[in-house]
Amino acid sequence: MARNVAETARKFLLLGQCVPTVKQNAAKIRVKRLELDENLLMYFRKDEFYYCHDPQKICKTGDIVLIQSLPQKLTKLITHEVKEVVYPFGDITDPITGKKVAKEQYREDMDRQAQIYGKLDSAFNYDKAPPRGWQDGKKDFTSKPTYTKFHVFDENDPYAI
Amino acid sequence: MLRQLAWTIVQTRGIKHKINVKWVRPEYMPAYTPEKSGDLEGLPPIPETALGRDYALSEEIKDAPESVKKIFSVGHLGRKEYNLLVKEELMNRVRRHEYDFSTAETKIALMTGQIRYLQDNMDKFPRNAKMKQLVQERIDKRKKLLKFLRQYDYKKFEWLLEKLNIEYKGHPESFHKLSRKESLRRLTEMHCEDIRNNKLADYRNLLESQQGPFLKEKLESLKFIRSEQMELKLPITVTEQDIKKVEQQLEEWTKKDQVKQQAKKKKRSSILEVD
Numbered sequence: 001m002a003r004n005v006a007e008t009a010r011k012f013l014l015l016g017q018c019v020p021t022v023k024q025n026a027a028k029i030r031v032k033r034l035e036l037d038e039n040l041l042m043y044f045r046k047d048e049f050y051y052c053h054d055p056q057k058i059c060k061t062g063d064i065v066l067i068q069s070l071p072q073k074l075t076k077l078i079t080h081e082v083k084e085v086v087y088p089f090g091d092i093t094d095p096i097t098g099k100k101v102a103k104e105q106y107r108e109d110m111d112r113q114a115q116i117y118g119k120l121d122s123a124f125n126y127d128k129a130p131p132r133g134w135q136d137g138k139k140d141f142t143s144k145p146t147y148t149k150f151h152v153f154d155e156n157d158p159y160a161i
Numbered sequence: 162m163l164r165q166l167a168w169t170i171v172q173t174r175g176i177k178h179k180i181n182v183k184w185v186r187p188e189y190m191p192a193y194t195p196e197k198s199g200d201l202e203g204l205p206p207i208p209e210t211a212l213g214r215d216y217a218l219s220e221e222i223k224d225a226p227e228s229v230k231k232i233f234s235v236g237h238l239g240r241k242e243y244n245l246l247v248k249e250e251l252m253n254r255v256r257r258h259e260y261d262f263s264t265a266e267t268k269i270a271l272m273t274g275q276i277r278y279l280q281d282n283m284d285k286f287p288r289n290a291k292m293k294q295l296v297q298e299r300i301d302k303r304k305k306l307l308k309f310l311r312q313y314d315y316k317k318f319e320w321l322l323e324k325l326n327i328e329y330k331g332h333p334e335s336f337h338k339l340s341r342k343e344s345l346r347r348l349t350e351m352h353c354e355d356i357r358n359n360k361l362a363d364y365r366n367l368l369e370s371q372q373g374p375f376l377k378e379k380l381e382s383l384k385f386i387r388s389e390q391m392e393l394k395l396p397i398t399v400t401e402q403d404i405k406k407v408e409q410q411l412e413e414w415t416k417k418d419q420v421k422q423q424a425k426k427k428k429r430s431s432i433l434e435v436d
Contacts, residue, residue: 020331062312090315102314110257117258124255124266129316139201139322141330142311148333150344152185161197161333 010069013083016050018059020145026078027054029067052080060133061143062089090132100126182348184341193283193296199328204277205250207243209236214245240278248274254324265310266321272303273325304329366421373418376411383407 014031021028029050034043052067053074059065064087067080092101100107107126114123136143141158149160190197216222216233235243251274255266279296283289307329311318322329387399 090311090313090318092313102317114257114261117260120256120258122253122255123257124317124320126316129320132315132319135319135322139326139328140319141328146330146333148337148339149187150339150347152187158328159330161330 010071013066013068014050014080015064015066015086018061018063018065018089019049020061020143021051022144023051023077025053025055026051027057027059027065027082028052029065029080029082031067050080051077052082053078054082058082059085060089063087064089088132182345182352184344184348186339186341186344191283191287191293193280193293193300195280198276198280198296198300199330200273200277200280200326201328202277202326204247204281207235207246207250210234211246213238213242214249244274244278247278250274251277251325255321265306266317269303269306269310269321270325272299272306273327275299276303369414369417373411373414376407376414380404380407380411 014029016029016031019028019030029052031048031050033046033048035046036043050067052065053070059082063085065085066083068083069080070078073079093099094101094106097106102110111119111126137158144159146159146161149157192198195201195203210231211217212222212230212233213235222230222233231237235246248271251270252262252267255270257264257266261267276296276299279292279299282292283296286292307318307321307327310321311329318329321327383399383404387397387404389395390397390399
């Protein structure tokens, strides 16, 4: 009985968010849960972190992904694998209409507005924009965690603040 | 008495210094500096002879004499007018349309302009406390806006970083004052890690250097076994595929070994040159 429960639990998919990590061959996924405090009879947020096998590097920092536990542990740390990216970070689609959204507006509405006012060349063009990640490590330092600078090294680390 | 003697002979304090770790405290950097705020670019190149923002719209100024133009230039009108041009320049880089003043990208561009001329002023008057506070507020607010933009429109966020020449770094897990103890601990950890990695690499090299002779021996013995079995008409257990496999392995090893030896030679020669 207990073994069956454990096995079915292993087949469960977990929904979590990818967070910055220094590990190169694995993704760090944060799964948010609620935990009941029996004294106060209140739920409090409790985060769990899983290191997931991701050889193709399908998930990037901030993505909401589905993860599942591996049949065997890959290493001492890596216990799960990334199944699927459900919501890519910063690229939101409205589930009802299927149109792309930026904050509270549809992207096409924004474009239409700009065209009515007279669109300029300096405006951002979604069609010509390269996929996410072309500034990673150049001007966008969010894929690894930043830390307080503690020593003067020969090579300057951009992630040290 | 004895304890005192022991203290003087065996210095426990010295143990710390045996580890070859030297710590250099990072120099203090005010938070408003471009290195901290992430501005990779200074003020845009606007000449002192450029006309003020509103005066440039006038029809009369176009064919006015030089002296009149000089009066209405930013060099003469003052810093305020110059700053208006700085903001205008940065906003024009990302504008959607002519009347665009309040979208996220123009807001960030406007703030970037403000930050850059305030930073420039802070260099001249570093004791101006009010201005220091103002720059800090602007920088924090811009970072917040960038954070939100990253959440709802990543492509635009990256494009904006490129256009305005800003660096964006995430917040660290904790903001705390740097201490000597923590820094030394981390440096010692790194030192230990280095030692461990070097030892592992050495051991790996040793094992790999033994691979070649072993493979040669294996190849010879396999061939010998096969020939013996053929001669004595026994069932043959060593196939030709096995022998080919070993030959391939040996070839790969010799290639790798050659590369290694060349790298070693280069290292040696470079060391000799330095001496």
